[in-house]
Amino acid sequence: MLPFRPLIRRVTHGLTLGVRTIVLDGDERVLLVRHGYAPGWHLPGGGVDVGETTEDAARRELLEETNVSATGPLLLLGLYFNARFGKRDHVACYRVTGFVCGEVPKPNFEIAEMGFFALRALPDGVSPGTARRLAELRGEAEMSPLW
Structure with a gap:
């Protein structure tokens, strides 16, 4: 019975893993997206x-x-626990050190809007996890293991 224990745990204790990126341009603006299916x-x-x-x-x-x-x-800035999404979700957050922008995509169901915003003048409705990471980046909050 013991050889099946890891398989049973994997099936009954599913884990989800996501990623987020922090993209800053030279003017200290951060790239944010607004989804068509979720607020903020x-x-x-x-x-x-x-x-x-x-x-x-x-x-x-x-x-x-x-x-x-x-x-x-x-x-890699950190691996964070996201209790708001099934209590088994983790998010790896990366800082992008260099990038090239292509043509701005047309709005769609997934991404309704995107843009670069000043770190100290973010739009209304920034998600809690995004707000925490950016406050840490600005030196206004201590690092937290929570998304």
């Missing part, structure tokens, strides 16, 4: 696919959502 402004990101690294997922999601290509290394 968020850092670009999404889920990690089977067989994909978190860094590959971060690059893919950034490109899919915003048409921004990460050209430099990604710096």
Whole structure:
């Protein structure tokens, strides 16, 4: 019976893993997206696919959502627990060190709007997790393990 224990745990204790990216331009503005299916402004990101690294997922999601290509290394800022999403969700957050912007995508169901916003003048409705990461980045909050 013991050999089946890891399999049973995996099936009954599913874990989800997501990624988010912090993209800052030279004017200290951060790239945010507003989803068509959820309220608020968020850092670009999404889920990690089977067989994909978190860094590959971060690059893919950034490109899919915003048409921004990460050209430099990604710096892992942390792995955070997201209790708001099923109590089994974790988010890897990366800082994008270099990027190239393609043509701004047309609004769609997934991404209704996107833009660069001043770190000290964020739009109304920034999601709690995004607000925490940006407050930490500005040096206004201590690092938290919670998304």
